[in-house]
Amino acid sequence: MESQKSSLKDDALQLKILDKYIGDSNLDLVHMGTLQPFIQARRTEGVKNRTINAALEVVRHILNLAASEWCDEYGLTRLATAPKIKLFPLTDADDPYHLSWAEQDKLFKELPEHLLQMAVFKVNTGCREQKVCSLRWEGKAYPRTGHQCFCHSSPSGEKQDRRVVVLNSEAKSIVENPRGRHSEYVFTYRRDRMLTMNNTAWQKGRKRVGLNHVRIHDLKHTFGYRLRAADVSYEDREDLLGHKSRRMTTHYSSANLANLIAAAETVCDSGSRKNHTVIL
Structure with a gap:
């Protein structure tokens, strides 16, 4: 729903x-x-x-x-035939870009608090924008991780399409900050959930620091790049980024979770606090 x-x-x-x-x-x-x-x-x-x-x-x-399907009182459809609406090839898509730590610091300082929280969460989890925007306060404790899980269905609504998203200490601190501000959604602005991160505040912020080319999706690329730079295995990167694969499951063993938590922490500066997981 x-x-x-x-x-x-x-x-x-x-x-x-x-x-x-x-x-x-x-x-x-x-x-x-x-x-x-x-x-x-x-x-x-x-x-x-x-x-x-x-x-x-x-x-x-x-x-x-x-x-x-749309018919008038005589059972006739509104149109005899539908005209062909042709979609355009995605040949103009930008190449993936990863932020340096210095670029991230400059850009994030320009963001308002509500958008900053979402950006820090995204660059530390690799979640897609819409999953960040629709993250909700519901779920159950995940074994041996010691904290709350958030449940979010995929667009298909199928339970098997949910995935475990590992939170490093930075992402963990972000989801704790807004706890209790809204009864349903984690990230909100003026008591309503965010529909997009790519808003005026993001666009003006990146322009002020000369990073006009940086897209919201590049925060996911940055997470993946940093995992690779930290020598995290391909299989673990796939799981941490939520890519479709036969390995994906919402029922990781404790040993596998511990391995993924350690991998996620390699892209985090703070390093000393506990990690937790959410199911998206």
């Missing part, structure tokens, strides 16, 4: 942007031709194809529904 709510909010955000360009158009007048002003405007703003595609996918879904 939560994943559905998040998806609806994401779709609503895309429709809000699209409204300026096609909001007054009838459904039969929405096609790749009439979407060109929107596409050109987003490219002028420096938006990548992946983000443009997210909006086009929403349009495509609505048009397909209008041609297949």
Whole structure:
């Protein structure tokens, strides 16, 4: 249910942007031709194809529904056929970038407190942005880790798609700071959960320190790079980063967890506090 709510909010955000360009158009007048002003405007703003595609996918879904499921009082669909909405290849995607410690210090000093907490958590766990934004206060204690676990379903909602995310001492301290501020979500702003980390505060902060090229997703790349630099094994890196593999499970043995906790701590400065785990 939560994943559905998040998806609806994401779709609503895309429709809000699209409204300026096609909001007054009838459904039969929405096609790749009439979407060109929107596409050109987003490219002028420096938006990548992946983000443009997210909006086009929403349009495509609505048009397909209008041609297949949405019927009038006579049983006729709103559209006879759905126009083809073509997505763009992701050839303009930026290369992965990892922050140096000095760059991280400069950038993080420019972030407001609520966004700083999320950034520190992300760079110490490698979680994807939406998993950070939707982290909730619920779960159960994980054996021999001594602390709370957070449960979060994948977009499919399948229990087997959950994964263990190991918290090093830095990430552990971050999730303890906001405890009790919100009844459901860990990371919030003005008593509401964050829908994205890539907001104005992030964009202005990176610009002030000359790191315009650094994306939110690069915090995950930074985590992976630091694990590799610390000689953490490929298999352990895969598990810590949450990559799909046959090794992934929510039922690690205590020995495996201890190994992953030690590996996660190699990218952390503080090093002396206990680590814990969450299930996402």
